[in-house]
Amino acid sequence: MLVENITDLVIFVAVIKVGNLSAAGRELGFSSAVVSKRLQRLEEQLGVRLLNRSTRKLCVTEEGLRYHDYCVRVLAELEEAETLITAGHSQPKGTLRVTVPAAFGRLHIAPLVPEFLRRFPELRLSLHLSDSKVDIIEEGYDVAVRIGDMKDSNLVARHLGIDRRKVVATPAYLRKFGTPNTPDDLAYHNVLLFANPAPLDHWQFIDPEGAPCSVKVTGNFETNNCDALRAAIYADAGIALRPVWDVWQDLKAGSLQVLLPEHTHPSFKIQAVYPSRRHLSQKVRVFIDLLCESFGDTPYWDVTT
Structure with a gap:
């Protein structure tokens, strides 16, 4: 059994993200009535309740949480497939979700945002600055900057520099x-x-x-x-x-x-990491390429010390 309309999945994921039917509708350009109707249709087709709704609160069921994870992956794969088909023929499109350590992001990633948006005007960048180590697959991020050893075998890493x-x-x-x-x-x-x-x-x-x-x-x-x-x-x-x-x-x-300049300290890798897939999406590729271009073989912060 296949979902009748892929938009239903988009709506469901948006509702989980913002936690509100009206807010999800505004984000996607639908009325709250349409959002509610689409969710109801999705639940009827699946034969399970995905959300428990009341006048004050919206709660995701256990089945809804599991289905949400699949929906996020399916939509990401569809977006990647579209990107691969159009690669070389158009600018990368869609939303790029990036998570980076707070201070490193503020000092070295945020200053690159204007240039990134200038080069790729059809991309929407969502930049998350946090020192919490999030699960980028579970939380739907396309790419992360990580400082330290990478233990997740489901991620692919590209070297950016050394944290001394x-x-x-x-x-x-x-x-x-x-x-x-x-x-x-x-x-x-x-x-x-x-x-x-x-x-x-x-x-x-x-x-x-x-x-x-x-x-x-x-x-x-x-x-x-x-x-x-x-x-x-x-x-x-x-x-x-x-x-x-x-x-x-x-x-x-x-x-x-x-x-104590004669005493050194253990250093750590600074890496851009992304989910292991057969093809690297165009939007992730251009973002990581800009980081590598900006930092160079020896990042500017190491050259001047």
Whole structure:
């Protein structure tokens, strides 16, 4: 049995996304009455209830959740098939859903958005900035930028750069409290901790001879927000371990100073990842190509440090 009209699937997915019949109708250009009628027709054809509806609340049934996952995949495959057929004959079209780490996205992805939209005016970009590691397949994202090892075998990765870490502090803090000469000296300093999700209070080092060591650090402030951590650093409140991509301009300007420069830290991959399919959709390809073009073989934040 096949669904009579693919639009019914589009409506169903939109209703789940926004959680409201009227809002879904406005997004798609239908009245709430039409949306309700189409959902009812879909349920009758399937012989199951997908949604429990009341005057105040809309709840998805267990069957509705399972069917929603299939609908998202089917619609994505149809969009990809259309893109493949028209590739080389037209601009990429449709909606590209991207999720990226919040601070990295704000600093290095968001500035590329105007150029991306200028090049591909028939694409609609939905950019999600969050430090939560979402399941891009389950949540319907086309591509994600990930920092760290990739453990999901259902995703394909393309290299964008390396996330290198540096211990930093302001010159004013160092004048007041002194400069640590060894990792063990950090025990005598106030350390500002990044918590995502748990505080990173064991810092890993590799000494000049290549031997690894771990140092427990403590301080009076922890946060899961890069901007809040930056504010604390610039208030001369303590020492922090930060990615070079976050502080490269500060290091270049001299407003932050690298500490323990002879001790390095484990680095992480920065990658664009997307669901493993036989064909890479045109809209994903052009987005990743722009990232690679903009970052280059050695990203600009590494060149200047």
